[in-house]
Amino acid sequence: MVVLSRVGSPTMSATVAGNQQQQHPHQEWDINDSNVPRVVDYDPWCEWADGHVRRVYGPDCEEARRHASGWAMRNTNNHNVSILKKSCLGVLVCSLGCLLPGGGRVHLRPAICDKARKKQQGKPCPNRQCGGRLQILSCRGHCGYPVTHFWRHTEHAIFFQAKGQHDHPRPEAKSTSEARRSVGAGRRVRGLAVLLAREAALGTKLMSLRGTKRVNSEPLEVPATRMAQPPPLVSDKGYSCSCPPFECICGLQSSLSPYQPTPHGHHNQPSIYPHQVTSSSGETPYWLQDSLPSQEPSIGGMQGYCSTAGVGQVSQVPQEAAYADFSSFTGDLFQPEEIFQLDQPLRPEFPSAGNGTQDVTRSPPSLLDLGSGTIKYEASKSDSDQTTTYWNQLLSEDSSSSHLSLTPAQDERLAFPGFEGSRRQPADCYIAGHKDLTEQSQCINDSAAYQTRHKNGTESSFWAQQQNDERMNFPGFDQQRRAGCFSVDKEDTVNCHTVNDRTTNSVFGPAYAQRARGPKDPGDGTHLGFSSFESYHQMAEQQPNQCVKTSEDVFYYPGNERCHYTCEVLDTRLPQMPVSIGVNGGGAPDQGIAFGDVPELDMAPFVDYTFVGMLCSPADNEPIPPHSIPIPGSGCGAQPTQAYVGHH
DNA sequence: GCATGCGGGCGTT
């Protein structure tokens, strides 16, 4: 692959100094190595890095400096001052796994702050029509434990390493959630009238917010070129549409593009930009993605992400599908909580909505590169992909951290596996290494352990209830993932093991278990991964709850083939998962808690959800699952990232 | 009000 391209980096490009790494520097090193290679070539920013990935960002990569990620990652103390570790909080989904109008599912971004996260849980599903509550679908992507990200800063670069593949849909991008928040503040309005008024206002607000937000996070970076135009937010989506900020489906596509610019760009590649544009589209909101998912599998998605491809991807598939969805969605989804409540009110106006999506896409974007001066837009290639994926999420609770997790999700996870599988697929950006396999396998084992542990655990009950989980939805995820920058590392495997074992306790456990179970069923075990996703979707869609089992069958897909690695891992996990039911295992405190706490508390606000759109993802995607797998590595590979790839 | 980081502390492996 590519390599290398990494794109890179022309500017940066440096090469690695010494090691072999030169070509594949990333792969070569490990975040824990006493000496990290000097890299010249920086990878483009990848907002949705998934899988065992290693990346080296330039010092000027704002996102990297902020240790940002599309995934909701919370800081965890690893007692190592030189390496910042963060673990995935999963995603907020509807306990009922409702489908948004558009077909997407709710997949909100869990608050990083424990307190805030608790508040989120238990709140009513943004989808008014749905009586469900928001639950956390905890991440168990690393051998049953949450996926972890490690950041290490050196004089000349920022090293990033991810361990594990997310087994859940992507949460909304930060920018989106932020926007919501801001909006939310306002939201409370209750009356329709209010709503209406809001809409208008919101639209603007959102827009503005987004703009700001973007700025904050990434957007800022805007590349010179792009920047110019695109106002960030706006750009995102294209305002044109009336859709609410996050929700906007409609225009997304078009608007999307603007954004993209993200990060990568920076270093790497200018090339990206183009993509970016496209990518932007890619990013398009989940919604879009939803539909996309299918696409994505294919290539497009992946590409987008990672590398250049991104561009195309997004637009391509997703959009269309997405759009369709969206339209439908619009009604449903989007509105803020209130809105939801309202009923469907209005979304129409919210132009902003669209933005949201955009944002999402963009999220990645930013960067600035001051240093280099370049713009970094990474384009978010990855993002785009990612986004697409989302939709489908399900609902399980996981609750991760704060609460206990819920089992329900089981099904979902199943789906996830799929994701993973898909992810691995070349397209995404994975880098998979030989090693990966091993790792995976390890994980599997680990997972098994989990299951067992979990089983023990108490929490299971919840899950059981929920059974429905949704990982199904995930399928979309897969797509996203693909898009995103996956990579697998050899070394990781090791980690997994350790992790798994250790982690077991963690919150996730339960969730996993649940998830696992579903998938497990029969054959799933291994293969399930992808297939599962698909199946999930199907299942979910059809019958949410029980889905899992059925889905299992599905799992078997061919998809497995695709990514052995991933799949394997996944599979293993799944099976295990079931076990988990019981308890958390040990988990940490967090788990334990029932949502109760969280949930309800806050209700009032729901606002967050307002943009439903964000939440959901178009169901559409789900079906797609299959593709997911397939996706060709093409996309991502291209990117900078690394191509290490090669392996496959 | 939250996102982030940091670091103490505890439980497991």
Added chain:
DNA sequence: AACGCCCGCATGC
């Protein structure tokens, strides 16, 4: 010892 994770505290926006 190495991790994972909880929890509180401090910052900054």
